[in-house]
Amino acid sequence: MRELAIAVLAAVMIAAPFMLGDYQTYLLTLTLIWAILALSMGLVLGFVGQINLGQAAFVAICAYTCAILRQRYGVDFWLAAPVALAAVVSIAALVGLLTLRLKGPFFILVMLAFAEITRLVIANWQDVTNGPLGLKGIMPPEPILGLSFDTKRSFYFLALVVLAVCLLALWRLIRSRTGRMLVAVREDELLSEFIGIPVMRNKVIGLCIGAFVAGLGGLLLGPFLTILAPSQFTLFASVDMIVMAVVGGVGTLVGPVLGAIFLVYVPEFLSFTSHYRPAMMGALLIIVTLVAPRGLLGLADVARGLLARGFGKPRRESGERGRAG
Amino acid sequence: MQADPPILTVERISKQFGGVRAVNDVSLEVRQGEILGLIGPNGAGKTTTFNLVSGRFSLTSGEVRLFGRRITGLRPDRIAGLGIARTFQGTRIFPKLSVTGNIETALLAGSRLGFWEDWLGLARARAVRKSIGGEVARILDFVGLSEHADSEAGSLAYAHQSLLGIGLALALKPKLLLLDEPFAGMNPRETAEAARMVRRIRETGVTVLLVEHDMAAVMGVCDRIVVLDQGQKIAEGTPAEIRANQRVIEAYLGTDDDA
Ligand SMILES: Nc1ncnc2c1ncn2[C@@H]1O[C@H](COP(=O)(O)OP(=O)(O)OP(=O)(O)O)[C@@H](O)[C@H]1O
Ligand SMILES: [Mg+2]
Numbered sequence: 001m002r003e004l005a006i007a008v009l010a011a012v013m014i015a016a017p018f019m020l021g022d023y024q025t026y027l028l029t030l031t032l033i034w035a036i037l038a039l040s041m042g043l044v045l046g047f048v049g050q051i052n053l054g055q056a057a058f059v060a061i062c063a064y065t066c067a068i069l070r071q072r073y074g075v076d077f078w079l080a081a082p083v084a085l086a087a088v089v090s091i092a093a094l095v096g097l098l099t100l101r102l103k104g105p106f107f108i109l110v111m112l113a114f115a116e117i118t119r120l121v122i123a124n125w126q127d128v129t130n131g132p133l134g135l136k137g138i139m140p141p142e143p144i145l146g147l148s149f150d151t152k153r154s155f156y157f158l159a160l161v162v163l164a165v166c167l168l169a170l171w172r173l174i175r176s177r178t179g180r181m182l183v184a185v186r187e188d189e190l191l192s193e194f195i196g197i198p199v200m201r202n203k204v205i206g207l208c209i210g211a212f213v214a215g216l217g218g219l220l221l222g223p224f225l226t227i228l229a230p231s232q233f234t235l236f237a238s239v240d241m242i243v244m245a246v247v248g249g250v251g252t253l254v255g256p257v258l259g260a261i262f263l264v265y266v267p268e269f270l271s272f273t274s275h276y277r278p279a280m281m282g283a284l285l286i287i288v289t290l291v292a293p294r295g296l297l298g299l300a301d302v303a304r305g306l307l308a309r310g311f312g313k314p315r316r317e318s319g320e321r322g323r324a325g
Numbered sequence: 326m327q328a329d330p331p332i333l334t335v336e337r338i339s340k341q342f343g344g345v346r347a348v349n350d351v352s353l354e355v356r357q358g359e360i361l362g363l364i365g366p367n368g369a370g371k372t373t374t375f376n377l378v379s380g381r382f383s384l385t386s387g388e389v390r391l392f393g394r395r396i397t398g399l400r401p402d403r404i405a406g407l408g409i410a411r412t413f414q415g416t417r418i419f420p421k422l423s424v425t426g427n428i429e430t431a432l433l434a435g436s437r438l439g440f441w442e443d444w445l446g447l448a449r450a451r452a453v454r455k456s457i458g459g460e461v462a463r464i465l466d467f468v469g470l471s472e473h474a475d476s477e478a479g480s481l482a483y484a485h486q487s488l489l490g491i492g493l494a495l496a497l498k499p500k501l502l503l504l505d506e507p508f509a510g511m512n513p514r515e516t517a518e519a520a521r522m523v524r525r526i527r528e529t530g531v532t533v534l535l536v537e538h539d540m541a542a543v544m545g546v547c548d549r550i551v552v553l554d555q556g557q558k559i560a561e562g563t564p565a566e567i568r569a570n571q572r573v574i575e576a577y578l579g580t581d582d583d584a
Contacts, residue, residue: 172446177438184430187419194379194413195431196405196497 013160017153025152031264032159033220036166038244038256040213043170045242045250047179047206049186050104054095054111055214056237057118060230062088062215067135067222068128077141077223085215092211096204115238123230134229138222149223159220166213167253173209174253182206236281243281247288249295258296329357330393332501332532333378333409338387339556340373347373349556350387355501360523360533362547362564364540366576369553371536372414375503378534379411380404391501406435410499412490414506414536420479424470427478427489428461431496460496468492468522483510488519495526502526505536520546544568552576 017025037059044052065084069075075083099110122129129135140149141158149155173179184192185202193199222228240263248259263284288295331354340348348370355361363371376382378389380401388397396404419427436457442450465471468488473481478489487507494502504523508516520542527533537543543550544564552560552567554576560567567573 169444172444176440176443177433177436178440178443180430180433183422184419184434187421188417190381191413191417191419191493192434193401194381194405194411195493196402196434198400198402 035260041241063218249297365553408500410494
C-alpha cells in the first residue's frame with residue numbers, strides 16, 4: 001500500500017514537468033528546494049530538539065562557497081559542491097561545539113546572532129561576495145555523466161533526485177544507531193549520558209546533519225535563482241523553514257515536504273506579495289500550533305480516523321511513521 | 326572472595342552544595358560480587374553518593390576508583406562505558422519510546438555498530454541488530470516485562486517503570502550496578518519479587534550497590550550494609566550488626582522517619 005503510494009507519487013513527479021509549462025515547472029522546482037530546506041530544519045528540530053534560526057546561514061555559506069569557487073576560480077560545480085558541503089559541515093560542527101551547551105533560548109539567540117554575522121560578512125566582504133549586490137549569472141551545473149542541466153526541466157529533475165536521495169538517506173538514518181542515539185538525547189539528555197551516550201557529540205552530529213541537508217538546498221538555490229544576495233538569507237528564511245516543518249508535521253520526513261508544498265502554493269493561489277509574507281507565516285504558525293499541533297499530517301490522521309469510523313472499520317494505529325523526531 | 330581487590334573504592338569523598346555538606350568525608354569499598362546496602366534517613370547523602378560515583382556531580386574532595394583505576398572527573402557516559410550502570414531515584418526512562426525501544430537504545434549505545442555498515446544495512450550490521458533483538462527479549466524476560474514489550478514506557482505502572490529502569494541499566498552489561506530506591510512504589514509482593522531479581526542479578530556476576538528505604542528488603546537482600554547520616558558514614562557491617570547498632574537506631578529515631 002505504502003509502496004504503491006510512493007510509486008504513484010514518483011510517477012506523477014516524473015511526468016509533471018512534461019505536462020506543465022515553464023512557470024509551473026519553475027514553481028515545482030522551487031517547492032522541491034524549499035522541501036529540502038524544510039527537511040533540514042525538521043532534522044534539527046527532531047534531532048537536536050531546538051529550532052535553529054541560524055539555518056539560513058548554513059544555506060548561504062554553502063551556496064556562496066560553491067558559487068564563488070565556480071565564478072572566481074573556475075572550479076567545476078561537481079567539485080565545488082562537495083567542497084562547499086564540507087565547509088558548511090565544518091562550520092556547523094564548530095558553531096555547534098560552542099553553542100549546543102547553551103540551553104533553550106540562549107541557543108536560539110546565539111544562532112540568530114550567528115546568522116546575522118554571516119549575513120553581515122557576506123554583505124561587507126565586497127571583494128569576494130560582491131556585497132549587497134550579490135553574485136549574478138550563476139550558471140546551471142556543468143554536464144555530468146552525459147546529463148546537462150541547462151533547461152528548467154532538467155534542473156527540476158536534478159532537484160527531484162536530490163530530494164529523493166535525501167529522503168531515502170534520512171529514512172535510513174532515523175533507523176540507524178546514530179538516529180536512535182540522537183532521538184535518545186533529544187528525549188532525555190541526562191538519562192542518555194548515563195546509558196553511555198556522549199551527549200555533546202551527538203548533538204553536534206545532529207546539527208551537522210541538518211547543516212549538510214541545508215547545504216544541499218543551498219547548492220541548488222544558486223543556479224536555480226541565478227543570483228545570490230545577502231537579502232535572501234535573513235531571519236525570515238529560517239522562519240519560513242520552521243513554519244514549513246511545523247505546518248507539515250514535526251517528527252516526520254513527509255511533514256516538511258508537505259509544508260513546503262503548502263507554503264509555496266498557498267501564497268501563489270492567494271497571490272500574496274512578498275511584502276505580507278512574514279506576517280502570513282507568523283499567523284500560520286500561530287494557527288497551526290493552536291489548531292493542529294501535529295501539522296498537516298496530524299490532520300490527515302484525524303481525517304483518516306473519522307473516515308475509518310464512518311465506514312465502520314476499526315481505527316488503525318498511526319504510530320508507525322518514521323520519527324525523525 | 327576476601328582476597329579479591331574491591332570493585333569500587335570510594336575514598337574520603339565530600340560534596341558541598343553551597344552551605345550544605347551533602348556528603349562529608351565518606352569512604353567505602355564495594356567488594357566483587359556482593360550486594361552492598363547503602364541506607365540512611367532522608368537527606369543522608371545516599372543519592373549524592375551515587376551521583377558522585379557515576380559522574381553526575383564533580384567531587385569537592387576525595388577520589389573514586391573502579392578496579393583500582395581513578396574515575397574521578399570522568400564524564401558519565403565514560404563511566405558508564407567502564408562498567409558502572411545506575412538507576413535513578415523516582416525512576417528515569419524514555420517515556421515516549423516503547424519498552425523494547427528503551428532497552429534497544431541502551432543496547433545500541435553500547436554496541437560496536439559502525440555508522441556506514443548500519444546505515445547501508447550491511448550483513449554484519451543486520452547480524453548485530455538481530456543479536457540485539459535477542460538481548461532485548463532476554464532482558465525483558467529477566468526483569469519480567471516481556472508482556473509489556475510493545476507498550477509505551479510512560480504508560481507503565483510505576484513499579485514496572487522501575488523495573489524497566491533496571492533493565493536499561495542491565496543493558497549496559499555493567500560490572501557494578503547502582504540501584505537508587507528500586508522498590509519504592511512497590512507493594513510487598515512486588516518488592517519480594519524485585520528483591521529476588523536483585524539476587525539473580527548478582528548471580529550473573531554483577532556487583533550491586535543498593536539504596537533502599539524498605540528495611541526488611543534491605544536486610545533480606547544485602548550481604549553488608551553501610552549507613553549514612555547527615556553526609557557521614559556512621560556504621561558498616563552485616564545486616565545483623567547494623568540492626569543492633571546503637572548509632573543507627575538513634576539516627577533513624579532522631580529523624581522521626583519510619584524509613
Ligand atoms: N543538586 C543539589 N543541590 C543542592 N543540594 C542538594 C542537591 N542534591 C542534594 N542536595 C542536598 O544534599 C543532601 C543530601 O541529599 P541526597 O539526595 O543525597 O539524600 P538521600 O540520602 O538520597 O535522601 P533521600 O532518602 O530523601 O533520597 C540534602 O540536604 C539535599 O538537600
Ligand atoms: Mg535519595
